Amino acid sequence: MAETALLGSRKGLIVYRRQGSGWTLDATHFLGLPVTMADVDQHGSWWAMLDHGHWGTKLHRSDDQGKTWLELPAPAFEPGDEIRPGQAASVRYLWSFASGGPSYPDRIWIGTMPGGLFVSEDRGASFSLVRSLWDFPGRAVQWMGGGLDEAGIHSILVDPRNNKHLLIGISCAGVLASEDGGLTWSVRNKGLKADFLPDPDAEVGHDPHLLVRCASQPDVLWQQNHCGIFRSVDNGRNWTDVSQDGGPAFFGFAIAADPKSPDTAWVVPADSDGIRVACNQALCVSKTEDGGKSWSALRNGLPQQHVFDITYRHALDVRGEDLLFGTTTGNVYHSADRGRNWSLLHSNLPMIHSVRFV
């Protein structure tokens, strides 16, 4: 059972603590500064990824649950690195985070916009660009921005069975895999659709908004994609469209996989690419318990009129019976029964970028 939740927001890192049967806002760190993501590593240390705007991206780690923070050198490109010929690369967002897994206790992965994957072997004391991915054939011409100016890496999955096996999600490029710790890469977009491209079945150029994995059956992956919801049962080698026919579970950003059941996942639908508010301006969380064959819209306790909220890709999390999500208009909702019933924890918060149970 999670006791703490970290929320990255437009105006700081917000910490919630479980208190009895509910959750209370316990602390705010980095007040006024955009926290693009907050997460916890396999040692229990907290990580905050900041975008100062004026002063660039910054990285902080706390080994004492937020009592003190250590600023670490944020991942950065080298002078001479170019997004494409003539366009110098500079990190704009720290956008994804993963621990290296038990085999690599000091390893940290961070994905950025523009689409660099950085690795640290010393718990963040230094980072280096994964050159093999930056130099991946076609990156400069086939990868492109999706919402952000340039392609970005928003998902990093380290396989719990073999920590050299990686999957990353890139908007826009798709899913790439490495089975040698990042030395070589291959594309895993088979079955995805990209209806915003001249060729919807293009090998590269897809827009997975978020990639998640079932912890107990790691070959089962889900992605909330720009063009629907997709599921894989073979570690991303093939994807199947499991979007709801005629229902809200189609477009959105966030998706959470049940750690135990490979057939269960939750999404927070949004009303199409062009509008981007809650579907019919009524907030719901859609859940499947049969691998995406059917979806049910869970609305009990969520506002059903005049809703402008959407939920960003990292702003939904599940742990045991608890689900928590935050929205672009600063509302945070909690369910203690896997989504059947919801309660508003807070309104009037800043835009929520990320939600992570600790």
Added chain:
Amino acid sequence: MATLRFTSALKRFFPDLSQIEVEGGNVAELIDNLDKRYPGLSRYLLEDHGGLRKHVNIYVNGERIADRLQLSDTLQSADEVFVLQALSGG
């Protein structure tokens, strides 16, 4: 040595930051030497490629520097250098 003054916004991240004299024949050398006094400060001012961040301005004797990429504007020992931020956002 040029005299440096900073926007107060930077004091949040470098509480000891104050008006100081720093050596440097041009702005790039000045920031290099400044980073030795305040480790990490250059990463607040410069992009990964070494150019000045978009929303940071440096003035020398009241004139904005001309070369934001290579920071090659030359400095004299009596120059006054101001490190400022653009006003933006909300």
